[in-house]
Amino acid sequence: MKKKIFLSLLGLIVLIVGILVAIFLFKPSNDNYLCAIPSDAKMVTAIDVANIVDKSGLSELNLTDKLKKNLSGLVSGDELDNVADYLESPKKMGIDFRSKVYLFTTPDNSFGLVAKVADKEKVNEFMTKMAKNGVSEKPTEKEGIYWTKLFGELHTAFNDQTLVVMMPTDGFYNPKDAITKLLHQNKKDSYIATEQGEKLSKTDGDIALSASLSALPQNILGAYTQIIPKGVRLSEVDVNVSLQFLNGKLKLKSSISSQNDKLQELLKQINTNTKKIKGLYIEKSNSNLWFWASAGINGEWLLEQMKKNDNLKQELFIVERAIDIEKMIKSIDGDIMVTIPTINTNTLDVPYMVAAQTKNQDFLADVDYWTSSMQEYGLTMTPSGDKQYRLTADGQTFYWGTRPDELYFTSAPSLVQSTLAGTGLSSLKDMKDEIRDSRLFVFINLQELAKAEQGAAGIPYFSMLAQAFEGVSVSFTEAENMEVAVQLSNKDVNVLKFIINNLIDNFLQ
Numbered sequence: 203m204k205k206k207i208f209l210s211l212l213g214l215i216v217l218i219v220g221i222l223v224a225i226f227l228f229k230p231s232n233d234n235y236l237c238a239i240p241s242d243a244k245m246v247t248a249i250d251v252a253n254i255v256d257k258s259g260l261s262e263l264n265l266t267d268k269l270k271k272n273l274s275g276l277v278s279g280d281e282l283d284n285v286a287d288y289l290e291s292p293k294k295m296g297i298d299f300r301s302k303v304y305l306f307t308t309p310d311n312s313f314g315l316v317a318k319v320a321d322k323e324k325v326n327e328f329m330t331k332m333a334k335n336g337v338s339e340k341p342t343e344k345e346g347i348y349w350t351k352l353f354g355e356l357h358t359a360f361n362d363q364t365l366v367v368m369m370p371t372d373g374f375y376n377p378k379d380a381i382t383k384l385l386h387q388n389k390k391d392s393y394i395a396t397e398q399g400e401k402l403s404k405t406d407g408d409i410a411l412s413a414s415l416s417a418l419p420q421n422i423l424g425a426y427t428q429i430i431p432k433g434v435r436l437s438e439v440d441v442n443v444s445l446q447f448l449n450g451k452l453k454l455k456s457s458i459s460s461q462n463d464k465l466q467e468l469l470k471q472i473n474t475n476t477k478k479i480k481g482l483y484i485e486k487s488n489s490n491l492w493f494w495a496s497a498g499i500n501g502e503w504l505l506e507q508m509k510k511n512d513n514l515k516q517e518l519f520i521v522e523r524a525i526d527i528e529k530m531i532k533s534i535d536g537d538i539m540v541t542i543p544t545i546n547t548n549t550l551d552v553p554y555m556v557a558a559q560t561k562n563q564d565f566l567a568d569v570d571y572w573t574s575s576m577q578e579y580g581l582t583m584t585p586s587g588d589k590q591y592r593l594t595a596d597g598q599t600f601y602w603g604t605r606p607d608e609l610y611f612t613s614a615p616s617l618v619q620s621t622l623a624g625t626g627l628s629s630l631k632d633m634k635d636e637i638r639d640s641r642l643f644v645f646i647n648l649q650e651l652a653k654a655e656q657g658a659a660g661i662p663y664f665s666m667l668a669q670a671f672e673g674v675s676v677s678f679t680e681a682e683n684m685e686v687a688v689q690l691s692n693k694d695v696n697v698l699k700f701i702i703n704n705l706i707d708n709f710l711q
Contacts, residue, residue, distance in 0.1 A: 233394075235318040236304070236316070236393075237392040238316045239399075240392070243306040244416065244417035245411065245412070245418070246306045246393055247410070248302045250302050254408050257408070295328045296324030297320060298318040303315065312368060316366055325365065332352075338358070347360070347382065349378070361385055368381060398442075399412070408698075410444045414436070415427075415437070415458075429468070434462045435462075439462070440458065442459075443455065444456075452697045454687075457683045468681075477499070479498045479640055482559065485631065487630060488621045488624045488627070490543065491541050493646055493647070494645045495540045495645070496537055497537070498538075498641055499534065525602075526572065533561060533563060536558070537558070539556070542555075557621070563607075569591070587615060589605075590602070590618070610622065629645065629672060639677075643678075644675060644677070648671050674686070674688050675687045
């Protein structure tokens with residue numbers, strides 16, 4: 203029994219690692235195999251295996267020796283040699299991994315895979331050998347299609363040009379008929395002929411995904427559902443995502459689209475009332491900050507959005523007893539910055555600084571009136587500097603003030619000079635072009651965050667990761683287009699190669 207389990211594990215390793223090291227295969231001649239992707243697929247993912255292997259550096263590693271060393275006590279030498287043979291010459295599997303591999307889900311949540319066949323006879327030979335290890339059933343041929351099962355559950359078929367693997371749900375009664383239909387499907391009836399299929403084909407990335415929001419896992423949906431207006435169904439919103447492994451950076455791009463008028467109007471409204479960041483705070487920031495965000499925004503529209511949130515609306519009402527916060531927010535027009543310059547490990551208080559460009563500062567004419575009127579609520583406001591005030595309300599204290607064409611709020615006066623007249627964080631300066639091309643840009647400095655005791659709490663290897671990774675940024679060039687980037691400290695190494703090397707060093711000694 204143990205040997206059978208080990209043989210199945212060995213077969214799985216061959217399938218997975220063999221795919222990853224398939225780098226020396228010839229270039230694809232056509233994409234007819236894509237016709238097997240169903241037109242009603244809810245989610246389709248394209249994986250550029252060749253690119254991923256190139257960037258990972260797997261071809262430079264002697265994985266066969268490492269696997270032999272780790273598995274030598276579990277399986278026989280002949281079986282290990284068989285594994286090594288496929289790893290060293292993955293084209294013997296008969297699958298063309300120079301063409302992208304596609305994963306998809308159907309409306310009934312069945313899972314499928316489509317890959318290009320380079321040599322049907324070699325695929326048959328590979329599957330037959332895997333059958334000896336209990337990984338698959340011995341293939342049987344019928345009308346030009348070979349049939350087998352992987353791991354006793356995955357219905358698998360292949361012909362001269364296409365391999366299809368499916369894991370059906372309970373409601374999927376006849377997978378053989380469904381797979382046969384997919385293998386005989388014309389391009390016009392397939393996913394690649396649909397609007398979303400065309401978008402996916404134009405999406406750059408080592409991994410690209412196109413899906414209806416309703417197909418995404420619940421833990422991912424949160425990033426999207428917060429901006430979806432009431433009355434718009436998730437099934438009416440499409441998302442395209444691409445993931446690129448670059449030198450020094452992991453980049454994820456996402457865009458949403460919909461035919462629903464409500465969502466289209468919301469996206470248009472956001473784009474109308476926001477603008478590209480001028481970058482006024484890039485070189486004014488604190489040099490050791492851990493959080494920085496900037497946006498180009500219309501203050502009057504910003505106030506409207508804040509009032510739509512019950513918690514923010516209540517906070518505005520409380521502050522309004524002391525100062526005309528609404529008039530202040532309405533005066534904003536242009537760059538706004540929110541930053542947490544440092545982390546104080548000795549207190550739960552979080553230092554902060556918010557600054558914004560203003561189109562006018564007419565609210566300053568009311569300062570004397572605010573100072574006297576707030577006393578009936580038990581609030582106090584006293585000058586703490588040139589056009590700077592200390593406001594105490596309900597036991598809480600914060601500072602606000604103005605500079606020419608600028609309004610700011612802060613937890614401590616000492617942050618004003620160090621932030622608004624700071625030398626700037628080098629990482630932000632390096633990303634100047636990306637920041638200026640965005641309407642909203644957020645940066646988290648992982649190395650600075652790791653210096654704080656609470657920064658590493660509950661996160662395994664946090665300090666170690668922070669030494670390797672410089673930071674994380676999130677940006678929106680338009681309301682519908684988001685980009686997330688994870689940056690390595692070493693800009694010369696591909697981020698995937700860095701990850702793969704560390705995994706192999708830890709798991710294949």
